[in-house]
Amino acid sequence: MHLIIKNLSKSFDHFLALNDINLEVGSNEFVCLLGPSGCGKTTLLRIIAGLMPFDSGTLSLGGRDLAHVQARERGFGIVFQSYSLFPNMTVAENIGYGLKIRKWPQKDTENKVRELMELIRLPELAHRYPHQLSGGQQQRVAIARALAVDPAVLLLDEPLSALDARVRAEMRLEIRDVQRRLGIPTIMVTHDQEEALTMADRIVCMNQGVIEQIGTPVELYTRPQTRFVADFVGTSNLLNPEWVRHSLPTLSPGIPDNEVQYQLSLRPEDLNILKDETGKGIVKAITFLGNISRILIDWQGLELIAESHRFSSLAEGDAVSLQVDPEAGSWVRI
Template sequence: MEKTFLQLEGLGKAFGKNTVVDDVNLSIGQGEFVSFLGPSGCGKTTVLRMIAGFETPTTGRIVVNGRDVTSLRPNQRKIGMVFQAYALFPNMSVAANIGFGLRVGGVAKDEARERIGEMLTLIGLSGFEKRYPYQLSGGQQQRVALARALAARPAMLLLDEPLSALDAKIRLSLREEIRAIQKKLDITTIFVTHDQEEALSMSDRVVVMRDGHAEQIGTPFEIYNRPATRFVANFVGTLNVLEGTVSDAATGKVRLGAGEVVLKDGLDGARNGDALALALRPEAIALGPRVGNDGRLTGEIMDVHFLGSVIRVRVGLGKEVVSLDTFNNSTTPPPKVGDKAEISFSCADLLVLN
């Protein structure tokens, strides 16, 4: 990680007796893109608002570039913020909206005009400066909101679910543009979202929030492939959870229904007969044998869903049902409901859930 730019130390927030953020500790490097991911009410937006200065922490402190800003007002923190609602002034042109903060900040007209031009080029809306918000699409309006936040050259950019009001195609395009702009400017950015795909595709690191706590902090690869808790495993991506019983703790053997698997990392602290929950991603499971797969279970095809390039198959394994993804092959018809099936996987892909 680059030199630490933002430090959250024991950050907490309570409204009366209701604690919404509890002991969040995080270091963010210069130019790093970090997403706070979690369900509604988990505290992610409250953390963002405390960083911006709109909420005062109950405990802890916020350090930006070596300076304690915990008690500073929002306009003293040199932070740009983009909200879910575009919050554009309907009676102002695009240029006037982008330049609003510059005018309030006393930037000279010539310099402001130059910066507005730079921002319009950056967001791909050159020639739109005289239009009004009602003449723009939702995606264009959000670009203007982004340009307005960046025009004042903030030290840090905060984004509070800025894509949630847009349709899927525009969201995909705009998130790529936001990430490209962020990299170009090398600006430290915090992005709040409940959309796991956005967080995984855009971020250098992801903070998964739950009930005011940072449940896990890691790269998208780590969060998806090595979830630290059952909550993270279930919240991020599709997951199969298999309930098993430890049959030989010394060798890592676990019984799953009528089959048995051997865990690569062993079972430290477990005892024979202990119940155990194992997680397995759909893409880690093959229908039929596959070279290198040392785990095998047999069952029955329960459902088949054709999704275009991918076919999702649900296989019943006694009391358990697992989902697996297989690529569509135009020469091979998908399996039929009721067919007997063998699934295979690498035991190294099995995760023990806490």
């Protein structure tokens, strides 16, 4: 069942929060809305959920126009950043709440809750209350509650931001695994590029109310189309065509005709740094990050970031030369 958004716009007073949004979400897709605070991603999620009206455009699911369908009638599951569990209900009661208000038979509700507690790997915690759970466990319960009503679409609003780094990494894998097994179309809002890259089938990168680029994680990382995407998704060296022509001549044939509107995005791993007493670069700083070393280089007056996936033998002040594969990099619109 496809969710289709066409030419959707939303304003608050004189502020244009969303401008001409076009997006399709496939029946089994996991899509991340990625962008900085204020880019419009949460507004878009709330509109999809039915919690906020939109000004123009269309929103449909499986051919059904959702413009005038109330949130409770859309059949969507929603998980908020704060989890919003009922503190006076047990884990089992929280998960079964949606079924209870839909007047499911008690036996069917108990079976469904038991099934979901197995799915989220918390079968032994049915009688605990939210305050007796860790953050990760509360998040699992919130997801199970959203899944209990067999939602047509699952909507996640920054669901991992309140967790510590280790639990967050574990929950990424668990959420993705559950989504794949159930085959529910899922839209997740996040400002964390690593979450988007590791979880999404496709990423919708947003900035100032518009979609900058839609693509797979690999596409956005290796072939960003705009300066914003290149700078927001991962780390990039953004280079003007004139500098490329003089300093990286092997890449010059690929410079776009209308070069004033473009920069070259080179990822740090595209740069091969060699210690060279006659080299034109100087190592300014080295940051050891465990599996990689990040190296800051002064290259003819321009700072470049390179990465080495092994312990670097370089030291600050070393002279270096630079090698770049002629096929590396991507020209992006400014």
